[in-house]
Amino acid sequence: MALVTPSTFQGNSGIKNQQFWEFSIFLSGTAPFTYSILSGALPPGLTFDQPVGVITSPLKIIGIPTTPGSAYDIELKFEDALLNVGIGNYHILVDEWIPNILPDAILNEPYSEIITYNTTMNIDAFGGIVPGLPSGIVVGPPIQTGPNVYEVLVSGTPTETGTFIWNQLYSQVQMPEPDPQDAINSAPITTLTIKEIKKKKRGIGVPLTICCDPKSFADKVCPPIVAHRGYYYQKLPNSNCYVLKRR
Numbered sequence: 001m002a003l004v005t006p007s008t009f010q011g012n013s014g015i016k017n018q019q020f021w022e023f024s025i026f027l028s029g030t031a032p033f034t035y036s037i038l039s040g041a042l043p044p045g046l047t048f049d050q051p052v053g054v055i056t057s058p059l060k061i062i063g064i065p066t067t068p069g070s071a072y073d074i075e076l077k078f079e080d081a082l083l084n085v086g087i088g089n090y091h092i093l094v095d096e097w098i099p100n101i102l103p104d105a106i107l108n109e110p111y112s113e114i115i116t117y118n119t120t121m122n123i124d125a126f127g128g129i130v131p132g133l134p135s136g137i138v139v140g141p142p143i144q145t146g147p148n149v150y151e152v153l154v155s156g157t158p159t160e161t162g163t164f165i166w167n168q169l170y171s172q173v174q175m176p177e178p179d180p181q182d183a184i185n186s187a188p189i190t191t192l193t194i195k196e197i198k199k200k201k202r203g204i205g206v207p208l209t210i211c212c213d214p215k216s217f218a219d220k221v222c223p224p225i226v227a228h229r230g231y232y233y234q235k236l237p238n239s240n241c242y243v244l245k246r247r
Helices: none
Strands: 003-005 008-015 023-028 033-040 046-048 053-055 059-063 070-079 085-095 111-118 125-130 137-139 143-146 149-156 162-175 181-186 190-195 209-211 231-235 241-246
Touching: 003 085, 023 085
Parallel strands: 008 085
Antiparallel strands: 003 023, 023 059, 033 053, 033 070, 046 059, 070 085, 111 149, 125 162, 137 149, 143 149, 162 181, 162 190, 209 241, 231 241
16 A cells, blocks of 8 residues: 555644645655545645646645635545555635724733634644734733633834724744644734824813903902903993903
């Protein structure tokens, strides 16, 4: 029998519209090898690096998957020059990263928000931020809180306004032995808008209009004498009311 490595694999994951890592199927036996598809298909956007027929080892799955939310099973038959046969069964998932739109931050005020990543992939490590973060904001290390669930804390005190977009890189060992490979890609886009809230000016603390009842002159000064620095009260025609005016 031709030896196929791996002969089965579950959960090899791709991300919609992102480069799929070269998943390799290694063959041993007497070259040349041939392969055919017994059942199933690859996810849309993925293909084999060699067409059905005579191939060299390894056979790779490559491309950019375009359809998320589905699992695909494919069964392959391999044969070497001595007609030894090997069978390979592969299960491929396609995820879709949903963009993170964070709640708005306020300029020069403390900010804290947690991003949760849910994925069918076993992420090996998270890396840097591309292209960068707004001044005063930092992204903490991802913490795994469950199977394929990671939380990242975004915090700090922003010192600039605007809308900022970044990606967090991650790596995953996609290719099993004998040729492990680290793949680097981008987690979902994160968007944060930082706004400045201008404080309202305080009022001058005096009424805009005062109306005086002649019968109550004993209770208050009428007409009013003192208003506020830079203001005075002007009597309205044919009225016992006074309106505040700027000097």
